Amino acid sequence: MNKTKEISGKIVCGEDIISGTIIFENIIKDLKSAKDKNYTNYIIPGFIDLHCHGGNGYDSMEGLQSIKKISEYHLSHGTTTLYPTTVTAKLEDTLEALKGLNNYLNLNKEISNIDGIHLEGPFINPNKMGAQPPFAQLPSYSFIKTLIKEAPIKIMTLAPEIKGGLELIDFLIKNDIKPQIGHSLADYNCCILALEKGVKSFTHLYNAMSGFQHRKPGVVAAAFSKAKYAEIICDLIHVNKEMIKLAFKNIDKLYSITDSISASGMPDGKYKVGTYEVYKKNGVVKLNEDTLGGSIVTMDKAFNNLIEIGFSIQEAVKMTSTNAARYLDRKDIGHISKEAKANLLVLDSKLNLIEIYLNGNLIS
Numbered sequence: 310m311n312k313t314k315e316i317s318g319k320i321v322c323g324e325d326i327i328s329g330t331i332i333f334e335n336i337i338k339d340l341k342s343a344k345d346k347n348y349t350n351y352i353i354p355g356f357i358d359l360h361c362h363g364g365n366g367y368d369s370m371e372g373l374q375s376i377k378k379i380s381e382y383h384l385s386h387g388t389t390t391l392y393p394t395t396v397t398a399k400l401e402d403t404l405e406a407l408k409g410l411n412n413y414l415n416l417n418k419e420i421s422n423i424d425g426i427h428l429e430g431p432f433i434n435p436n437k438m439g440a441q442p443p444f445a446q447l448p449s450y451s452f453i454k455t456l457i458k459e460a461p462i463k464i465m466t467l468a469p470e471i472k473g474g475l476e477l478i479d480f481l482i483k484n485d486i487k488p489q490i491g492h493s494l495a496d497y498n499c500c501i502l503a504l505e506k507g508v509k510s511f512t513h514l515y516n517a518m519s520g521f522q523h524r525k526p527g528v529v530a531a532a533f534s535k536a537k538y539a540e541i542i543c544d545l546i547h548v549n550k551e552m553i554k555l556a557f558k559n560i561d562k563l564y565s566i567t568d569s570i571s572a573s574g575m576p577d578g579k580y581k582v583g584t585y586e587v588y589k590k591n592g593v594v595k596l597n598e599d600t601l602g603g604s605i606v607t608m609d610k611a612f613n614n615l616i617e618i619g620f621s622i623q624e625a626v627k628m629t630s631t632n633a634a635r636y637l638d639r640k641d642i643g644h645i646s647k648e649a650k651a652n653l654l655v656l657d658s659k660l661n662l663i664e665i666y667l668n669g670n671l672i673s
Contacts, residue, residue, distance in 0.1 A: 355389025397430030500531030
């Protein structure tokens with residue numbers, strides 16, 4: 310059992326910011342108000358990243374040791390709940406990646422920030438691949454059943470318009486996997502059918518999907534019209550700041566993801582995304598001249614980007630933690646209250662990250 314600890318500061322609790330002290334072990338035991346104190350530090354819930362391919366030179370497809378390094382790297386940037394994400398690949402390559410992920414989880418279940426796995430593909434539209442390797446395929450139940458046996462898959466990105474895509478949604482929901490629309494050229498009506506079947510979120514909103522056209526409304530239009538949740542990359546490269554604000558106004562529980570790749574935290578040069586080589590130069594990763602090759606943002610940077618473009622601290626916390634927790638149907642993360650996990654971040658007066666607590670443990 311963790312020793313009882315206390316931290317004090319301006320505590321962000323939903324819409325409120327309260328001066329006080331948090332008393333915690335592995336979970337939060339109590340909160341004590343101290344209205345007369347003039348703290349300069351802020352305390353917010355740990356970041357939740359539901360879409361992450363790598364970082365610090367390591368790729369999520371590369372096995373146990375890579376997963377360990379990715380986990381540690383993103384934890385050092387405040388991500389206390391992380392969903393490593395696979396790329397579109399052959400069955401044998403995806404299977405090997407999942408074995409590495411599962412081995413890591415089995416060895417580190419009590420101390421890891423990894424909470425589940427996100428499969429991005431392979432059941433996506435081959436004409437909207439983005440930087441995904443060229444292994445898109447039609448839905449195969451033997452493929453997905455093999456993977457389900459191997460590791461705790463919680464989210465899967467798919468294109469509902471491909472043959473068998475809508476039927477796949479039913480199968481995923483029955484197996485407690487959240488289907489998301491992404492890498493898709495679906496029209497508006499197809500997306501609405503998918504939402505009616507139980508899809509609740511969209512993968513990296515705006516990117517690799519049919520856009521917002523007034524005569525041919527597609528995926529983005531459906532998200533704006535009917536979605537409660539959607540991912541968005543807040544690196545200010547993948548999505549313009551005004552489009553982030555527009556999405557926030559239209560989608561009740563929009564949440565930030567990194568979609569970061571191995572190049573995150575690394576110098577300029579060549580890096581891998583699955584079987585592809587991408588190139589990082591001056592903070593931007595590209596597959597070719599016209600196609601972005603992934604993100605290098607971390608969740609603490611995404612948080613500060615949101616503040617920089619005009620979001621309040623409370624809104625930025627929702628975008629980087631609370632809304633993702635709601636999407637996962639989790640009541641123990643994404644907020645600061647009694648009985649919640651003690652996944653806590655301490656920020657200085659300029660909102661720089663200075664302390665990270667995972668399950669009540671101070672991360673050095």
